[in-house]
Amino acid sequence: MAQAKVVEQIAASVDRVFAQLGNFAGIKPGPGLESVEYEGEGVGMTRTMVLANGTVVERLDVYDEAGKTWTYAIINEDSPLPFANYSATVKLADNGDGTTTVDWVGSFDPKGVEEAQAVKFACAIYGNAIKGARAALDA
Numbered sequence: 001m002a003q004a005k006v007v008e009q010i011a012a013s014v015d016r017v018f019a020q021l022g023n024f025a026g027i028k029p030g031p032g033l034e035s036v037e038y039e040g041e042g043v044g045m046t047r048t049m050v051l052a053n054g055t056v057v058e059r060l061d062v063y064d065e066a067g068k069t070w071t072y073a074i075i076n077e078d079s080p081l082p083f084a085n086y087s088a089t090v091k092l093a094d095n096g097d098g099t100t101t102v103d104w105v106g107s108f109d110p111k112g113v114e115e116a117q118a119v120k121f122a123c124a125i126y127g128n129a130i131k132g133a134r135a136a137l138d139a
Helices: 014-021 115-138
Strands: 002-010 033-039 046-051 054-064 069-074 083-094 100-110
Touching (some): 014 083, 014 100, 014 115
Antiparallel strands (some): 002 100, 033 046, 054 069
């Protein structure tokens, strides 16, 4: 099983970062993402994201508001992403100075590509999500 990890800082309080990045139902269509549909609420809810090359279905498996952490999994085997048996956990830490550390770790079996490529791809997803949260919080 491969592991991808990104740790970055965001210049905002942990509560603001959690409200932005921890909102499982907060993804909106945009470049590369044709549509998003949500089903259910809280732990067990799913989001279905339609990409140009296929569909990714993710399930929220853990949501701990007090601990500022959540875990999700890709649950459709026909996902176009280069991952099988994918699960990721995001943990936020209050740095005590108005900034937050985002620790995003994914575990998976590479699918259709070398492990290094799959890890690089996952890290890019995490980095882009953090960048998006940072931009939204700066707005």
